[in-house]
Amino acid sequence: MRRLSPAARVRYFFAALTAGAAMLGTTALLVPSSEAAPGGNCTYYSDESYTTVVGQYGRDCCNNRIAWGITTQHYECGGCFTCTPPPR
Known part of the structure; x- marks a missing residue:
């Protein structure tokens, strides 16, 4: 050998x-990467002026679940939430 x-x-x-x-x-x-789905990120507002945020649901850009506040008929969906804790 x-x-x-x-x-x-x-x-x-x-x-x-x-x-x-x-x-x-x-x-x-x-x-596969697991990125946040921007279309599923919705921000809810108190009235039709869209100035006072009362809730957000979806995922942030760091793929953390965001779910706080209330849902209303005045909302916008899309974009990416920033990677910060939600307001309390």
Whole structure:
């Protein structure tokens, strides 16, 4: 049985390391991202002037669930909520 020279072992090590990194990178690209659905983000207002926010429901840009306040017939949906805690 032949032994590998130290130089050959280093080459095989780096080849295996490169192949592993390529597989890991490919796997990371194939994993579906879970981003917030902007169409499902709705902000509710107290009246038709759309000036006083009384509730928000959906997900923020960090994909955290946002659900606070009340729902009314005056609302706008879309966009991305900022990644801050809702008012209390």
